[in-house]
Amino acid sequence: MSETAAQPGRRAHEPFLQHHFAEPEQQVEAGKIGMWLFLVTEVLLFGGLFVAFGIMQTRHPEAFASAHHHLDRIMGGLNTIVLLSSSFTMVMAVAAAAANKRKQLIVFLVLTLVFAGVFLVVKYFEYSHKFHDGLLPGKYYSFQGESVPGEFMFFSFYFMMTGLHGIHVLAGMGAIGWVLRRAIRGDFSNRYYAPVDLVGLYWHLVDLIWIYLFPLLYLIQ
Amino acid sequence: MTEVITPAAPVHRGPADLHYLNEHRGLRSWLTTVDHKRIGVMYLWSVLLAFLLGGIFAMLVRLELLTPKKTIIEADAYNQAFTLHGAIMIFLFIIPAIPAALGNFVLPLLLGAKDVAFPRLNLASYYVYVIGALFALGSMLTGGVDTGWTFYTPYSTTSNTSVSMMTMAAFILGFSSIFTGVNFIATIHKLRAPGMSWHTMPLFVWGTYATAVIQVLATPVLGITLLLLLMERVWEIGIFDPRLGGDPVLFQHFFWFYSHPAVYIMILPGMAIISEVVPTFSKKTIFGYKAIAYSSVAIAFVSFLVWGHHMFTSGQSDLATAVFSFLTFLVAIPSAIKVFNWLATMYRGSLDLKAPMLYAIMFLLLFAIGGLTGIFLGTISVDVHLHDTYFVVAHFHYVMMGGTVIAFLAGLHYWWPKMFGRMYSESWARVAAALIFIGFNMTFIPQFIMGSRGMPRRYYNYLDQFQPLHGFSTFGSWVLGLGLLIVAGYLLGSLRKRCDAPGSPWGGMTLEWTTSSPPITHNFETTPVLTHGPYDYSLPGRRA
Numbered sequence: 105m106s107e108t109a110a111q112p113g114r115r116a117h118e119p120f121l122q123h124h125f126a127e128p129e130q131q132v133e134a135g136k137i138g139m140w141l142f143l144v145t146e147v148l149l150f151g152g153l154f155v156a157f158g159i160m161q162t163r164h165p166e167a168f169a170s171a172h173h174h175l176d177r178i179m180g181g182l183n184t185i186v187l188l189s190s191s192f193t194m195v196m197a198v199a200a201a202a203a204n205k206r207k208q209l210i211v212f213l214v215l216t217l218v219f220a221g222v223f224l225v226v227k228y229f230e231y232s233h234k235f236h237d238g239l240l241p242g243k244y245y246s247f248q249g250e251s252v253p254g255e256f257m258f259f260s261f262y263f264m265m266t267g268l269h270g271i272h273v274l275a276g277m278g279a280i281g282w283v284l285r286r287a288i289r290g291d292f293s294n295r296y297y298a299p300v301d302l303v304g305l306y307w308h309l310v311d312l313i314w315i316y317l318f319p320l321l322y323l324i325q
Numbered sequence: 326m327t328e329v330i331t332p333a334a335p336v337h338r339g340p341a342d343l344h345y346l347n348e349h350r351g352l353r354s355w356l357t358t359v360d361h362k363r364i365g366v367m368y369l370w371s372v373l374l375a376f377l378l379g380g381i382f383a384m385l386v387r388l389e390l391l392t393p394k395k396t397i398i399e400a401d402a403y404n405q406a407f408t409l410h411g412a413i414m415i416f417l418f419i420i421p422a423i424p425a426a427l428g429n430f431v432l433p434l435l436l437g438a439k440d441v442a443f444p445r446l447n448l449a450s451y452y453v454y455v456i457g458a459l460f461a462l463g464s465m466l467t468g469g470v471d472t473g474w475t476f477y478t479p480y481s482t483t484s485n486t487s488v489s490m491m492t493m494a495a496f497i498l499g500f501s502s503i504f505t506g507v508n509f510i511a512t513i514h515k516l517r518a519p520g521m522s523w524h525t526m527p528l529f530v531w532g533t534y535a536t537a538v539i540q541v542l543a544t545p546v547l548g549i550t551l552l553l554l555l556m557e558r559v560w561e562i563g564i565f566d567p568r569l570g571g572d573p574v575l576f577q578h579f580f581w582f583y584s585h586p587a588v589y590i591m592i593l594p595g596m597a598i599i600s601e602v603v604p605t606f607s608k609k610t611i612f613g614y615k616a617i618a619y620s621s622v623a624i625a626f627v628s629f630l631v632w633g634h635h636m637f638t639s640g641q642s643d644l645a646t647a648v649f650s651f652l653t654f655l656v657a658i659p660s661a662i663k664v665f666n667w668l669a670t671m672y673r674g675s676l677d678l679k680a681p682m683l684y685a686i687m688f689l690l691l692f693a694i695g696g697l698t699g700i701f702l703g704t705i706s707v708d709v710h711l712h713d714t715y716f717v718v719a720h721f722h723y724v725m726m727g728g729t730v731i732a733f734l735a736g737l738h739y740w741w742p743k744m745f746g747r748m749y750s751e752s753w754a755r756v757a758a759a760l761i762f763i764g765f766n767m768t769f770i771p772q773f774i775m776g777s778r779g780m781p782r783r784y785y786n787y788l789d790q791f792q793p794l795h796g797f798s799t800f801g802s803w804v805l806g807l808g809l810l811i812v813a814g815y816l817l818g819s820l821r822k823r824c825d826a827p828g829s830p831w832g833g834m835t836l837e838w839t840t841s842s843p844p845i846t847h848n849f850e851t852t853p854v855l856t857h858g859p860y861d862y863s864l865p866g867r868r869a
């Protein structure tokens with residue numbers, strides 16, 4: 105009873121508090137639980153691919169070892185650095201939001217977006233090189249040079265894993281763009297910046313998946 | 326998202342007053358609603374439609390099996406009929422039926438909350454469900470599927486029916502299931518009424534929580550499995566195709582890593598309903614609250630460790646087979662804990678045999694048979710003989726239909742007055758329950774017998790010696806179908822009446838009974854504060 109009576113006045117100061125939550129903290133914590141659970145599903149989704157990759161690699165070790173030499177470690181390494189940097193700028197963005205520094209928040213979000221864009225551009229060059237050489241998945245594999253039978257399966261995984269990861273990068277860019285728009289509009293303050301935080305969590309996972317993909321695909325022997 | 330807070334409604338309301346069904350009107354208000362109750366109702370009609378469709382395919386399968394050779398449809402059509410029956414019933418009906426339809430409606434009410442944690446995600450899950458259903462429908466209209474609902478490779482990668490689209494459908498429906506799971510876990514953690522601890526939550530909430538955990542942990546693996554299957558069909562990536570160096574049994578491992586836990590996505594919410602219905606109609610505190618609560622979590626945990634029991638005859642190593650067999654037996658322990666606690670709750674209670682309780686008792690009987698025959702199948706030496714026979718078909722129908730669907734009916738009858746504000750005809754409900762019980766056993770007991778004599782599942786033709794039992798099973802399916810039609814009749818018929826249900830028609834003590842039937846849009850006039858446990862029927866004045 106008392107709560108209903110007290111709400112309208114207090115709620116006026118909390119423009120982003122949804123009606124079914126009693127307190128802003130409750131909303132923030134619920135959001136965090138939701139995001140962490142979502143990240144768990146992402147880990148399991150990629151986990152399935154990693155397991156499948158591991159099993160097929162033990163069945164066809166020569167083909168996988170030979171095929172991975174076609175990948176460009178310089179480009180892969182560069183992209184690893186780019187994504188790590190983007191994670192750093194994302195952390196800085198969250199810190200800026202928590203410190204109520206709107207300008208800094210905007211700058212760091214833009215930087216994160218730029219790094220994500222660079223990642224995709226590098227990936228584009230890698231992909232077009234593979235397309236040119238016919239290093240393609242499944243039945244599209246048409247490489248003419250020397251190779252071990254079964255290399256097509258490595259490229260099946262390469263394209264599925266990096267492709268799915270690429271889609272996640274795109275989705276992350278969309279989410280960062282949305283947060284950026286809200287930051288420019290002035291939605292966030294040190295009292296309310298949960299969306300920045302949550303998008304940050306998601307972005308770190310996208311980064312983390314690449315940290316596992318890079319050695320698995322580019323560096324295995 | 327900014328929401329205008331509507332002023333609290335007056336405390337005394339007659340049946341004609343505003344509630345969640347009539348406060349806003351028109352199709353648009355439904356399609357854009359974020360009210361968990363309305364989303365639950367939309368889910369309810371959708372899953373019931375799927376149940377009808379899957380049921381029609383079931384009747385078709387049974388009718389075809391009336392005679393040993395062709396009865397009414399060709400072999401190809403028969404393969405499609407049993408595939409679509411399975412796929413529709415599992416992905417479009419059973420998995421969402423209790424969590425997404427009934428659970429969506431009652432979970433926040435049981436918790437004393439205004440809504441689920443993420444109302445818009447909740448609506449999104451419904452739309453994703455509809456899109457998945459449209460894909461399934463599209464698959465049916467563009468050639469159907471004949472692989473069985475399990476999509477086993479290598480047949481599923483070579484069949485020229487519309488497997489890809491059905492795979493997409495199941496993939497999309499998985500997201501809907503994940504959304505619901507994520508939403509429920511966050512809701513249970515953060516939106517319990519003041520004073521409600523983990524050990525004073527109604528047991529339905531525990532069951533839903535365990536279910537949600539499985540939904541979140543298992544469904545992504547199904548997603549990636551189906552994606553790999555799709556890629557195999559489209560790109561020939563080679564992973565499941567032995568010609569290309571792949572492994573078809575690997576598909577079975579992937580598939581059952583999801584689909585065995587999925588069996589508990591289906592049964593745990595059923596058990597959760599029984600845990601509510603039994604104390605309410607026994608007018609007694611639940612016996613062994615913690616045992617029932619934690620056994621749900623135990624079932625969820627063990628469910629991830631038993632998938633290999635589907636591959637006893639697929640060339641899995643002997644060691645793995647022995648380990649999976651042992652782990653499978655473990656599931657019996659938490660399941661039996663629940664059954665004995667329900668029985669102990671009923672013992673010396675003042676039983677009120679209204680429709681929900683009739684279904685709950687029916688559940689106990691049928692689930693016991695389903696569970697015990699599962700032990701036969703988990704036993705390696707026996708399973709080698711029973712694998713892929715009608716014994717398996719009968720076993721999982723006893724668990725899925727005798728268990729989950731009957732529990733769903735218990736829940737539907739229990740919360741129908743709360744959802745729609747109308748009482749249904751109790752005498753018709755009894756007639757229907759009797760027909761369903763008799764029809765169900767007529768349909769599936771013969772299948773146990775046929776299976777133990779070697780009748781393989783999914784066959785179009787069969788030996789003449791099985792005709793009497795197949796015939797009996799088909800007659801049983803008609804009795805069962807009639808019973809279900811009667812249920813549809815009186816429930817839908819009740820909607821034509823004026824609202825006549827009291828807030829608490831059964832004398833239940835959980836929070837959903839403290840608000841009006843149907844509830845107001847924001848569920849409760851004031852945020853409820855818990856003063857007693859969910860089943861404190863021994864409190865002074867409560868024991869009528």
Ligand SMILES: [Cu+2]
Pocket residue numbers: 584585588631632634635
């Ligand atoms: Cu199983």
